[in-house]
Amino acid sequence: MDEVLTQTKFDILRKRLSPTVLPISEISKGKAEDLLATSDFPTRKNEAWKYTNVNGLNKLLLDGESSDLTKPKSITKSAEKVYIINGQVSKDQSDVSGIKTSWVELPELHTEESFDALNLLYCTAGIELTFEETENKTVELLFENTTNSAVFPRIFIQCNKGAKGTVILNFQGAEKNASFINVSTFVDVEENANLSIHKIQKNGTQSFDLQREYVNQAANSVFTINTFPLSGRMTRNDLVINVNGSNCETFMNGAYTLKGKSHCDNHTTVDHKVAHCYSKELYKGVIDDRATNVFNGKVFVRKDAQKINAFQSNANILLSETGSVNSKPELEIYADDVKCSHGSTTGQLDDEAVFYLRSRGLSEKSAKELLVKAFLGEVLEEVDNEEVSSYVEQEIENHFSA
Secondary structure, X not given: OOOOXXXXXXXXXXXXXXXXXXXXXXXXXXXXHHHHHOOOOOOOXXXXXXXXXXXXXXXXXXXXXEOOOOOOOOOOOOOEEEEEEOOEEEOOOOOOOOEEOOOOOOOOOOOOOHHHHHHHHOOOEEEEEEEOOOOEEEEEEEXXXXXXXXXXXXXXXXXXXXXXXXXXXXEEEOOOOOOEEEEEEEEEEXXXXXXXXXXXXXXXXXXXXXXXXXXXXXXXXXXXEEEEEEEOOEEEEEEEEEEOOOOOEEEEEEXXXXXXXXEEEEEEEEEEOOOOEEEEEEEEEEEOOOXXXXXXXXXXXXXXXXXXXXXXXXXXXXXXXXXXXXXXXXXXXXXXXXXXXXXXXXXXXXXXXHHHHHHOOOOHHHHHHHHHHHHHHHHHOOXXXXXXXXXXXXXXXXXXXO
């Protein structure tokens, strides 16, 4: 039996959180309570958290103090929109037809992750999106964080057999906002379905953002997720994809721009359980000042999962001598008839390329900006939604002009 810890950092944090008012079963509540009773904040001894320290969570005031935020910019014109303001669904501003926001009971806890258990017990909003067979629509969830508060949405996305859907997760916070954003997203992509998720994380400079996506793919499905951490004090993304059927395609892309003392950690796991599947992963970032980036990508290929093509790449550019990168791409292969590769590179901008552009009349700053845009452009080319790619490209420009 697990030993119950006497006083944990989770205990200190929980004293400042308000329990969820959403209905959860006693079974789920008991599981979550038991998990947190035997857990503490992860430390460097935990390999998955070796380079990411979350102790700063207990230094956040979470006092509800307001900060200025201009009207958040919606990325798409035609999408159905749901506004989540400081963690609460705003039904007055949202188009919630066909989108479930009221619950008889939230689904049970199915993970052993302590921050997911915390999300369940202190959930501020439950949202379920369902894409039917004949549908091809786009839904944008727009999260506005204007107060220093806990934002704990729990999101369920169901893409039914033969359906096609796009979900935009748009997180925005005032510049000096200091929220704790803790998101759990559960995704089911059924047979012959095609689902794309675009996640933009433009949080306040003092905010902590911990997010997890748990994805299940059925046979002949296509799943794409594009992740763009653009600002925030600390950002951690955990992506877990179970490829449960054959002839699946899985695409994971990410672009990040870090400066100041920001810290970004992207953890991805793709588990190929059956044969004849394809996955491709491309994460690229630019790190300036004293910012830190962490990338840990793992691909599993099970014994019976023959004929798998899996490719993984992480590339980074350091713009300063004080920035740092910790990159660890991994392959764990138990089948013998596969094509798999992984790679990681970290370097600086090419001085000769900068010199060439300056010789053509560009300033040093403009030359570097142009090279950075070209470097990250490879990721944006993978985004099939023009409104999303244009928005992110503009935000990258704003990042370097600030």
